[in-house]
Amino acid sequence: MALDNVETKSRVEKFEFVMERVYGNYRDVSDPCAWTPPPAPGGHRGRYLWTDAFGVINFLTLYKMHTELKAxxxxxxxxxxxxxxLVDTVHDVLGRTRDGTSRLPGATDSEPLAGGLRIGKVDETGSDGDGQYHHYLTQWMFALNRLSMATGNPIYNRQACLLGKAIHPHFLVGLETDRPRMVWKVAMDLSRxxxxxxxxxxxxDGFVTFSLVQASAKKFGDGEVFREEISNYKKVSERRGGHIPSLDFLDLGMTLVSVQWFYDEDWAVTLASRCCNILKNLFDEEYHLKFGASRLAFREFGACLGIECFRATVGPEGxxxxxxxxxxxxxxxxxxxxGTQTPNELKPITRVMFASALIPGAFQAGFFGPEHIKTVT
Structure with missing residues (x-):
């Protein structure tokens, strides 16, 4: 992205504007080390794991773009x-019990992620109550990994390794059988x-994220930390007959974000092609317009993000x-x-995903330099 381009500068300004709607006027902060991210609606004690994972990644995008605009x-x-x-704040809030008095079971001050991370739901119980989501946890692992790649500091990737080790067994069922499967939500304490x-x-998502974190771990001299876990994700996927894309914009977009890391492998090319065909049909049918005022913009922004990651991988021609x-x-x-009729509790997630759709940046493979990820066999 050419930073001397007027359109690009306009997008950067929009990006910063919506990020400040979530995280306050951080550009006016004189001492970033003393900054504390303000609480946001829609999250318990102001924090929601998915939103803040995007927030971390967006800050990394801004870092690299402003580095190129340093003058x-x-x-x-x-x-x-x-x-x-932001990472420290999330660990201190969502890595603790809801009353904030103690770390989640299994975690310590030296290993704050050994008990996982809560979703950050406002309600403690019920069908939309708090717990731990696999997809949110892997998104946070990705954010930690990107932070290590941006800073060169392995500590964040090591935190991602610790988090992955802690959560993985609790989302897998029947690994000893010929039909292993997963569950997508577990209790706050990982107990059930x-x-x-x-x-x-x-x-x-587990296969790709754990592979990415492992590749960085090897780069930092930490070895092959996730061989068993990556193999388990492959077993589940093989039982399912591979990944089957849905008709959901967010699902399709995040699938394209994932497969970009393996685009030199046939399975990834095939899956990306399926996603693109479905997206084209949805766009042709104006599917996203059928929901009127009930449209969830952040899901559509997930599709936009995936499209841009796909474009960056295969090239913009055609x-x-x-x-x-x-x-x-x-x-x-x-x-x-x-002007958008977005419920107050959904504004933070919508804004951070809008920013990512504007400029995918740190979501894109190669944004911080070449990375080589090999499938574990």
Whole structure:
């Protein structure tokens, strides 16, 4: 992305604007090390794991973009500090019991993620109550991994390793059988599943995220930390006959984000092609317009994010990409942060995902330099 381009600078400004709607006027902060992210609606004690994972990654995008604009923007390292401060805050809130008095079972001050991380649901119980989501946890692992790649500091990737080791056994069922499966939500203390069903993205997401974190661990001299876990995700996926994309914009988009890391492998190319065909059909049918005022913009922004990651991987040429680019840009341009009828509790997640759709940045493979991930056999 050419930073001397007027359109790009406009997108960076929009990006910063919506990020400040979530995290306050951080550009006015004189000492980033003393910054504490303000509590946001829709999260318990102001924190929601998915939203803040995107927040961390977005700060890393801003760091690299302002590094390239250094003559204009002064001190880009402040964005790394904001990302680190957000990580610390999430660990201190969602890594603790809801009353904040103790770490989650299994965690300690030296290993704060050994008990996992809560979702951050406002309600403690009920069908939409708090617990731990596999997909949110792997998204947080990805954010920690990207922070290590941006800073060169292995501590965050090691935290991702610790988190992965802690949560993995609790989401897998029947590994000793020929039909292993997963559950997508477990209790806050990891003691039991809260659902019996399997998340559509979880096996693929686990395989890709754990592979990415392991590749970085090897780079940092920590060895092959997830061989067994990656093998388990493969077993679940094989039992399912591979990943089957849904008709959900967010599911399709995050699938494209995942497969970009393996685009030199046949299975990833095939899966990306399936996702693109489904997306084209949905766009042709104007599927996203059928929900009217009940549209969830953040799910559409997930599709936009995936499209841009896909474009960056395979190149921007071709009629299909031009079509997707037109649809993605239209979705982004339709969004009005002040005028959109978004419920207050969904504004933070919508805003951080809007920013990521505008500039995928740190979500894209190779954003912090070449990375080589090999499938574990």
């Amino acid at each position: 204009e923007s002064g001190y880009p390292e402040r964005y790394l500090t904001f990302a680190e401060r 599943p809260l659902v019996s069903s399997e998340g559509n993205l979880d096996p693929l 009629d299909l990409y031009d079509y997707f680019k037109e649809m993605s840009d239209a979705m982004i341009e339709q969004y009005n942060d002040d």
